[in-house]
Amino acid sequence: MISKFFIEHPIFANVIALVTVILGGVFLYGLPVAQYPEIVPPTIQVSTRYPGASAEVVAATIGVPMEQAINGVENSIYMSSTSASDGSYALTITFEVGTDLDTSLALVQNRVNTALAQLPGGVTAQGVTILKVSPNILLVASLYSENDRYDETFFSNYAIINLQNPLARIQGVGQIRIFGAGPYSMRVWLDPKRLQTFGLTTADVLAAIRGQNIEVVAGQIGGPPVPENQPFQFTINALGRLSDASQFEGITIKSTSGTAPQLVRLRDVGRVELSQQSYSNFSRFTGHKAAQIVVFALPGANAIQVADRVYKAMAEMSKQFPEGMKYAIRYDTTLFVREAIRSVYVTLLI
Incomplete structure (x- = not known):
């Protein structure tokens, strides 16, 4: 019945087809895109430092009370922690897929508050950081100088003081970590x-x-x-x-x-x-002294949009770099996504 109607009214059928094609073209570039669907369990990370302590001391004085307090928080699946010889401690809590991380963040914060009284004074003075994090790196940018005019400590401190906070404020960015010689001390x-x-x-x-x-x-x-x-x-x-x-x-x-x-x-x-601050870490880029800026996206954020914002911000901030300092994006997980999506667009248009 419907087919007979369109056969008898070819002009109307062509108009419907044309409108469908135009609407498809309009909405094609508005489709949300990502490399994979949201199947990775969301995570929250609790981190702090105990300057001068060994890994064993960190595990005993920070790890034990912290993990006992957080263990069993609602919708959590499992926890994993790292106690390093430089005094750093990081606890990652993984939750079930679909969990509201804002609610879980508040629950973890409440659990951490109950453990603060059991932590050493040197730890509470450093503070405890609680963040929503993605387990996957979005991209990595390197700060370097081709003539080695600056040392690793300078690069790390410049990134911490001038780049870390502006990048962390970008919509969709979950965490910014600086790898290298570390801050001045x-x-x-x-x-x-x-x-x-x-x-x-x-x-x-x-x-x-x-x-x-x-x-x-x-x-x-x-x-x-x-x-x-x-x-x-x-x-x-x-x-x-x-x-x-x-x-x-x-x-x-x-x-x-x-x-x-x-x-x-x-x-x-x-x-x-x-x-x-520490002599245990160093960084190189193509043989030059460097610092690495590692960007993590928020769980559920559009990776391509976040990466584009980071590219734009780095290009803008590089105009204020000291003479001789350069940056390069050495690792970008969105490159494969962009190419795959481009192939999909070409296929749809053909």
Whole structure:
């Protein structure tokens, strides 16, 4: 019956066919695309650091209380953790497919809060980070210089200070990780023999640094209540946190009075230098010193759209790079997706 109608009205049939083709062409490029359907279980990562601790200490002091608190959180399938020799700890909780990660994030946060009191003070001072993460890398960008004008620490710090936060704010980006030499750190190299000579321990040095490298409120001059003829009020600015190696070397470790007064400063028992936080990591790109910027997409995000936004942001931020610094996208998981989709488009058009 329907076929007979269209046979008797060929013009109407052609119009319907033409409208269908036009609508198909309009909506073709609006189709959501991805390499695979959403079959990977969503994950949440809990991470922190315990500076100076070994992997065994990290596992015992952070891993045990944290995993006991989070174990059994609603809709979770399993957990896996990593305790590294540089003091870092990462716990990944995997949930069932289709789980609302926003709700799960709140549940994990509540569990973590119950474990904070059991963590060492050095860990709570560092903070605990809880993020929705994708287990798969979206792309990797490398910062480098062809003439090796900058060292690895410079590249890592530039990426952490100037690139990490802007990239993390891009819609669809779940996490930005910087691999390389790591951030700058004030390193104190102690001489054991000198410490023994002055009757000191590393704990004494650590306590002195913590006690003298702090922000303090110095108060005010001329604050109320004041006489009526006092017209001015001044805020006192103290030195606060130390900023260079010479200031750290001047920290007083020990002072005594009496018949044999003694004043021991940090420079008397060691040396201080501004260097990288850890010497266990390094990065190279085509033989040059480099830092790697690894981008993870949020679960369920359109990989191609996120990658396009990252490409655009990197191109824009590269205009502000120091002289001689360059970047290159060394790994991009969307290249295969783009080619496969292009083939689909060609097939549909043909």
